Every structure is written in C-alpha cells, then in structure tokens.
Amino acid sequence: MPSLTEKLTEHGFESNDDYEFQVRCLLETPTSGIRALNIEGDGERRKTAFANALARALDFPQILYHDFTETHPPLPDVILPPSQDELGREEPPIEPFDRIVSEACAQSEGDPTVLILDQLQAADFREHIRLQRLIKDGFWEVRGGSYFANPNRLLIVLISEAPLYHALRQESFRLWIGRQSERQLVYHPADFDLGPEAQLVFDALTHLFEALGAAPTRREFTRLLNDLRLHVRTTDHLRLSLYGRLEVIERESLSDPRLQEVQQQILEAAQTWLVSEHIELADERPDPDPNADPDPNQKQR
Template sequence: MSTLRESMAEHGFESNDDYAFQVRCLLKGTPHRIRTLNIQGDGERRKTAFATALAHALDTPHILYHDFSDEEPPTTEVILPPGTDEYGRKASAVDPLDDIVSQACALSEAESTVLILDQLQAADFREHIRVHRLIRDRRWLVRDAPYYANPRNLLLFLISEAPLYHSLQRESFRVWVGRVSERRVTLNPEELGLGVDAAPLLDALNDLFGAVDASPTRSEVARLLDDFTAHVQTEEHLIHAVFGRCEGIDRERMRDPDLVPMLSRVMEQLRDYLGIEQIVVGRGREDVESGSDGRGSNV
C-alpha cells in the first residue's frame, strides 16, 4: 500500500516531506464544522499542486476548484434560464463562487468532496466572512436559498498569498508548503537502483546539494543521473542539468566561484563512474553554439 507521500507524487506533487501527520489532524477535526485546511508557504503555485494532489490521494470522488484571481472564470456546468422577480425584473447570473460552493454542498450530501478555494487574497473581504459562515454553520446562501453541507464528507482547502481573515484562520488547520522540501534526503545507490560503485558520485552530489541548500527528491536525482550518463561532459553542462532537473535551485548560487571545487569533484566522480579517461572542460557555451556534444558528434 503506497504512503500518502507516494500517492501525492503520483498525482503531481513530489516532496521529501511527509504530510501524513497534518492530514490526520485535519481529518480528525471538529465533526460539527467543515474541516478546513489552510495551505501556507512560499511555494506559490506549488501550494495549488499540493491541494490538488492531496485531494486525489484521499480518493475523493468530487474535487471542485475556484480561483479568485481568475478574471474569466469557466462557464458554470448548469446554466439556468433567466428568471424574473415579483416585479418583473430580470435576475442576474449566478456568481461563479456561489455556483461552485453550492455544488460542493450538494455533492457532499452523498459523497466525499473537496472544495479548493485558491488565491483568497484576491477575494472581496465579504467573501472571507461568507466562507467563515460556511465552515461554522455548514450552510451557504445563494439569493436567500440555503445549501447545506455534510461536515462528514466536505473538506475545504484554502490558499492565500496574504493572511486570512482572523476568524477564518481560527477555524483552519495550517500546513506549510515550501518552494523546496524542508527535509533533505541523503542519496544512496540502493534507493536509486544503482551499484555500490555509484556511491562516490552520489557523495559528491550530496555535498553539492548541501552547499546550495537544495533538497532534491529521489525522482529528480534519478532523472539527473540519466542526464549525467547521456549528456553531461563539462561543469557548464552540470550546472544546466542540476538547474534543469531539480526544483528550487538558485542558478546564481550554482555559478559561485566557491562551488568550482565541488563541481569539479562531481565531474571527476562521474568520469570514474563511467570509466571515461578524460572529460573535456570549458566547452559548455561553444558546444551549444556549434551544435557539438563534445564527443565529436552533432546533437
């Protein structure tokens, strides 16, 4: 049986961090209110990926999403015919937020449902108050028509780039999603399906990642090693490969002169691992301009 972390990775969010404890706290929340997760962090849209992957990892039949910053929200699934009030005035169209929340309430009556409200900082403050009332009262009003949510089935995920309304925050369980994993994994050959002869290369990579404060995941490193064995021949190539494959890498830091010995050590260990007598150094830019891959063939 896959862990929560593995399941989330299958649905697009990979991290060395394990969020199982936080999710247990959320799911064991107050039963008479809507269980709410406030996803915070410096991960920008990585937080959205976290919310979506978690909803899928929980095997949720219904996942609904609303982005308050979307200037052109998608058309509602159910388009109601125009109506009139008692004075003959035409009623305005249903607001996208009202449409998505009323759907979530209705679906939660029978099945598990996750409602993701993203970019809450772009919402009118009155909407924050309405969401708080939904959590507290388990009811959403649309033109005085009530829609009731089942607190056993509905989960609410909130994402905002600014602090939430205080009462709304108090009803939420907070989780932090950073732009990179907080937990650093020490790479070893066995976990990557490699022989013990790869250990010196992985040791050199571990030291390099520590120096640039990076926490790549195992799959990122696996793809990076594929690049190593097929393409990387110079320190310049190495910089491009690490930046290209590993999330959260500071490109300027990779070019710090203090890192030159570490980059050279990785290249030396790569040469030993591949059994290559010499790797040409200093041809990174020329390789790209000339179209040569450094082995005498054209890319």
C-alpha cells in the first residue's frame, strides 16, 4: 500500500518530510467537536497544495474550497432568486463564505467532507469567532437558520498567513509546511540503479545543496540527473537546469562566485561519469563467436 508521502506526491505535493504522525494525531485522537487542521508555515501556496493533496490522499469524496482573497468567487451550482420580507424588501444574497460552510455541513451528513478555508488573514475577525463556535458546537447559523455538521465526517482545514484567533487556534491541530523540506536526504547512486562511477557526481551535488541550503525531493533529483546525463555540458547549462528543476533554489544564489568552484566540480564529475558509462556500455558488447557460421551475405575474399 502506498505511504502517505507517496499519495501526497501523486496528488501534487512533493516533500521529503513524512506527515504520517501528524495526520494520525489529527484523525485518530478522540475529540468532542469537529476536527480542524491549522496549516502554518512559510511555504506560501505550498500550504494550499498540501491541503488539497491531503484531502485527495485521504480519499474524501467531498472537497470544498474557499479563498478569502478571491474577489470573484465561482457561482453556485444553483442560483436562488432573491427573497423578500413582508414589506417587499429584498434580502441580499447569501455571502459565498456562508454558502460554502453551510454546504459543507450539509454534505457531511452523507459523505466524508473536507472544507478548506484559505487566506484566513483576509477574513473579518468575527468570522474567526464564528468558525471557533462551529468547530466547538457543530452547527453554523445563517439568517436564523442552523446547519448541523456530522463531526465524524467533516474536517476543516484552516490556512492563514497571520496567527489565528486564539480560541480558534486552541480548537485546531497545528501543522507546519515550509517552503522546502526540512528533511535533507543524502542520495546514493544505488538508489537510482547507478554504479559507483557516479559517486563523484553525487558528492559534488550534495556539497552544492548544503551550500545552498536546498533539500531536493527524489523526483527533482532524478530529473536533474537526467539533465546531467543528456543535456548539461557547461556551467551555464548546469545553472539553468538547477533553477529549472529545484523549486526552492533562488536564481541569484546560483551566480554566487563562492559556488563557482563546486559547480565546476559537478560539471567535471558528470563528464567523467558519462565517459565511464560510455566505456562500460561498449565493454558490454559480446565478443564474436569464432565458431559461428559466417554471414552468407558477406563477400568471400
């Protein structure tokens, strides 16, 4: 069975970090209210990518999403006509936030549902208070009507670039998503079905990653190796490949004069590796069999 990390990768979130423990704490610890996950970190939209990938990795059939910075939210599937009171005054339409929370509560009565609330720092502080009450009490009020949620089937994910309201934070499990993996993996040629002749390339790349403070994922590293094998022939090529393949590398850092020597070492090691690989492939050709019948199409001398 694929691990959570593999499932997250499959659904668009790559990381060297393992979130199995945090997710188990979130989902398997008894709670009296609705489970809520507070995603913090400096990963910017990586937090959003994690939330969506997690919902899909956990096979939630209903995934609802709301971004408080969205100025033109999508229209609902069903548009209701405006209602009027006894004096003929029209009530304003229900706000997109109220609509999607109400829908999440209703959906949770039948199916496991995830409600992702993104960019909460842009929401009115009073909405933080309402969310805390929803998580604690299990229902959402809109214009005098109450929408009850099934606490066993609803998960609320809160994403904010600023600290949440204290009481709302206390009702949530907090998880950190950084702009890159915190876990630095050291790769070896055998991990990629390569021989020891590639070790110098791996050593030089590890040196560069340590200098840059970068932690490439396995897929990023695999693509970089393919570039070194097929395309990279100059240090300019190497910089372009590094910037193109590794999400966390800043373009300006690759031009740092202090890194030129290690970049040159990577290039030289890659060239030696390619020569060794070429010779090895040539040596694998079978020697001609002296007892084999001659080619009938070959001209006799």
